[in-house]
Amino acid sequence: MSKTQLGARVDSEIAELARKRAVDRGLPLGDYLAQLVLEDASGLRARAMDAARRFLDEHQQLFDEAESAQRPAPGAHAA
Numbered sequence: 916m917s918k919t920q921l922g923a924r925v926d927s928e929i930a931e932l933a934r935k936r937a938v939d940r941g942l943p944l945g946d947y948l949a950q951l952v953l954e955d956a957s958g959l960r961a962r963a964m965d966a967a968r969r970f971l972d973e974h975q976q977l978f979d980e981a982e983s984a985q986r987p988a989p990g991a992h993a994a
Contacts, residue, residue, distance in 0.1 A: 918945075933947065933948065
């Protein structure tokens with residue numbers, strides 16, 4: 916497949932984040948960006964976000980209970 920060069924202006928923070936995420940995934944920046952576009956176009960990202968949302972909707976109470984159990988009781992102080 917032939918490649919075409921694109922140009923885009925983004926905030927420096929976004930550019931740095933994109934570079935770091937590409938490194939995290941072991942991809943060149945262009946391949947990382949292409950992968951994001953393909954995931955978006957295929958609906959993969961939307962399906963993954965929907966699955967994560969359904970998971971949290973179903974299990975949020977467990978996370979809340981675990982977080983509450985880790986908090987010290989009101990008025991409790993270390994000696």
